[in-house]
Amino acid sequence: MEEEAGDIVLHGEAEIMVKTLRHIPLNKIGSKEWKRQHEYLNKLNQQAQLNVHAQVSDYISEAFAVTHEIKTLVKDLLAAELWREKVVPIMIKTKDFAPKSTIPFYLSMYNEAVILNLLETISFNAEVIETIGDLAVDLVDYCYRTLSLLYAQHQNGVKHDKPDGDQTPRDIYNNFITSMFLEYGPKCITILRYLSEAGKGIPLDAHTRIIRKLNVPQLLVALMEDGCGWIESDRFYISGKWHKKTDPLSPHETGILLLLRQLLTCEDFSSYEFHQQNISALMRVQKYLTPTVLQFCSPLNDLNTVLSQLQVSPPDQAKSYSLLIESEPELRDEMIQEFKDAYPSLAKSAMTSWAKPSFEQTQRDAKELVKMWQIDRLEQLMNEVPKCEVCGAESENRCSSCKTVWYCRRQCQIEHWAEHKKICDMLKQR
Structure with missing residues (x-):
């Protein structure tokens, strides 16, 4: 592939960046090394998205296939998960933690989203999945934990409409859990499907x-029948917004059913326990496989055929089944064991250092964020007209200084200037 001048990460740079990736343990989150790696992961993620959007050769996944560094992504994903679960709650409950800038605090959580999104994108490449080895089991468990948690939140009535305001660390956290975290569900579904499609490319015990x-x-x-937070009857949640459902299936419903199709048609499904509860649950999927749906997504005809066969001739209840040697997801347990008594000290250290930046550090962080995000290039991925920062109307003009905030008319820009001027100078100094 020819390198384009506008690419965020050029072909040659990608493999160098991927080769430099190293697992950053929980006690190094927020460090200089962690910040550099977050920048690399963010740029690799953005470029992978641009490659998919442009339908060109994805040299990002090829770099991961060569280096086997998907293992580093899985390790860092589990560390980020523990940070969100164990350390962040301590920080938001600390009354005197009121930093002037919450950028570092937010990025410490957002890093998990970056890694998960990058994993979803590169896992399409079977050669990448084949390098994951025994860590496939750990990735399977992460996806299952995340889906189960999101399902439980939905059943408990947790609302996922984006809250107003995000000034305090607690506001930032609540916003993250009710918006960004919601997007993890579909990504975990996709990753599980790619792992399932890998066949002998991953260990049998993962299947x-x-x-x-x-x-x-x-x-x-359960996700299809009882509902999940990212799917509603007439709309679905993606890229931070709700979108109206216009097809027989939303993209997320399609993803769930395609994963189910993959599981029910693979060779390993012979190990499934065909007791009455499981068979009854599978039979309830048939009501979603209408002629219109099957015409809309033809691969689901395979799922419909398997379910029809189960209905006519259910298999005998599975006999006792076990592998001679079965891998367990040990990596998360090892991290918990290593840091189980250190969560308060990790939170305290963060709140007195990098998570409570000075004004000068805030300026540096803002400049680095602008460089990292390459806003002009990422606009290629936008499928909608930019909205005015003040009134929400469609906009064609943006701030001439920082070029990051959009306005529909001069009056809106004047009204917003008192607030925007605080960061405009920081943003424009690239």
Whole structure:
């Protein structure tokens, strides 16, 4: 592929960046090394998205296939998950933690989203998945935990409409959990599908864990039948916004059913426990496979055929099944064991150092963010007209200084200037 001048990460740079990736443990989050790696991951993620959008050769996934560094992504993903679960709650409950800038605090959580999004994108490449080895089991469990948590939140009535305001660390956290975290669900579905499609490219126990031990088919039926936070009857949540459903299936419903199709048609499904509860759950999927749906997504005809066969001739209840040697997801447990008594000290250290930046550091952070995000290039991925920062109307003009904020008319820009001027100078100094 020819390198384009506008690319965020050129072909040659990608492999160098990927080769420099190293697992950053929990106690190094926020460090200079962590910040540099977050920048690399963010740029790699953006370029991978641009490559998909432009339908060109994805040299980002090729770099991961060569270096086997998907293992580093999985390790850092689990560390980011523990940070969100164990350390951040301590920080937001500390009354005197009121930093002038919450950018570093937000990025410490956002790093998980970057890694998960990058994993979803590069996992399409079977050669990348084949390098994951035993860590496939850890990635399977991360996806299952995340989907189960989001399902439980939905059943408990957790609202996922974006809250107003995000001034304090607690506001930032609540905003993150009710908006950004919601997008993890569809990504985990996609990753599980790519892992399932890998066949012998990943360890057998990863497949049996998905199908038998965790009973992912049962969870998928629950997500379709009882609902999940990112899907509603007439709309679906993606890229931070709700979109109206115009097709027989939303993209997320399609993803769930395609994963179920993959699981029910793979060779490893013979290990599934065909007891009455599981069979009854699978049969309830048939009501979604209408002629219109099957015409809209033809691969689902395979799922419909399998379910029809199960209905006519249910298999005998599975006999006891076990592998001689079965891998367990040990990596998260190892991290918990290593840091189980250190969460308060990690939170305290962060709140007195990098998570409470000075004005000068805030300026540097703002400049680095602008460079990192390459806003002009990322606008290629936008499928909608920019909205005015003040009134929300469609806009064609933006601030001539920082070029990051949009306005529909001069009056809106004047009204917003008192607030915008605080960061405009920082943003324009690239």
